[in-house]
Amino acid sequence: MHAEIVGTTLPVLEIRLDPGDDLVAEPAQLSWMRGPVRLNTKMMTAGAGGILGVFGRALAGGGLFMTEFTVEGGPGEVAFAARVPGTIHAVGVEPGHGMLIHRNGFLCATGGVELGIGFQQSLGAGIFGGNGFVLQRLTGRCTAWVELGGETVVKDLAPGEQIFVHPGHVGMFEERVGFEITTVPGVRNMLFGGDGLFLAVLTGPGRVWLQTLTLPGLAHALAPYFPQPPR
Template sequence: MQHKIIGTTMPVLVIGLDAYEKLVSETGELAWKTPNVLLHTTTNAAGSSGLFGALGRALAGGGLFMTEYTAEGGPGSVAFAAKVPGTIDSHEVGGGRSYLIHRHGFLCAEAGVSLAVGFQRSLGAGIFGGDGFRLQHVSGQGRFWVELGGEVVVHDLAPGEVIDVHPGHVGMFESSVNFDITMLPGIRNKLFGGDGFFLARLTGPGRIWLQTMTMPNLAHAIAPYLVGEVREGGAEDAAIGGLAGALFRSLR
């Protein structure tokens, strides 16, 4: 299996499959493929089997279904495009090594890679507007690819070294890193600081990948321009703007 990543701010991952090689991704990720690459949508993929395995994967931020890609009768290729400005990176898992990635970070993987819920904790849902913090646990054996927002800052934490990170900027980290949630100190900071109530506390040893852009920040940045367009347009534009506004509110 060969791969190449094309582009910079909106990259595309192109994977070349040998005959009968398999690749798995979440549903809805396909950009393009060669005709001999067949798709099979199933709940029994990425190391899970049956309804409970699929539900566990869904709790981690994935979907109930996964899509398998198989090259039939000869070599083929399949491509996945980035959904937001950012980066696509390749990683290896195996030999006791595993990773945790943010809930929208998993892009695709070789057939021997497993995807499951890694961490789930409430951040005050219904009280402070948080919707919880969920991570996907990637284990098994093989290569997998992740999509992170904006630029990626890689840091190796020494044993006992600690860093506090806004939860949205946690992209991925090795499973040897201890993860916890800590509350932002000071009532003024909580209420008027604009940084929320919680921070993710990462403690070494292990490597972490931090992403500089988050979906909520992107939505907030472009929302005023959508409102301006709606004011200048007619009823049809207002309807479209309303749908777009609902979409961006769901990303917060």
């Protein structure tokens, strides 16, 4: 297997598959393919051994169904384009060294990935479209590719060191990093319906990847250009 990330603002991940290689992604994520690529879409994959695992994966932002990609008789190629302007990162996942990523971050992974829900909390109707704040959990043994919005800023936290981040800018972090949501008083934010601003608190040791573009922020910037319904 050979992977290459092509492009800058809207990158695409191209992966060459050889016989014996396998890859897992959401069914709608495929952008193009060539060669003898075989697709097998099913529920019980990506670590889901039962219906509870399937629904947990779906709640985390994955699909009820996932597609496995293999090739027969020769090499093939599959490609996955970024959904928003940003960056694509390859991360190694091993037992005891999992990753937590934002709910729209999973692009694809090699066989052996286990995808589930890592964190969920309601933050009010004004943020994330009322869906609450959700993190996906990547475990197992695999190489995974994660999509982050905008530019990426990496922070290495020392033991006990903390960083306070708007939840939408949390892109990805090592599972060993402590994580919680807190409210910072003294900042009135009408989106949250009262005093206080929700921030994520990440505590080291470990590495944190922050994304500069959030989907709610992008939607807010584009909203004035959308046709308005008649009054």
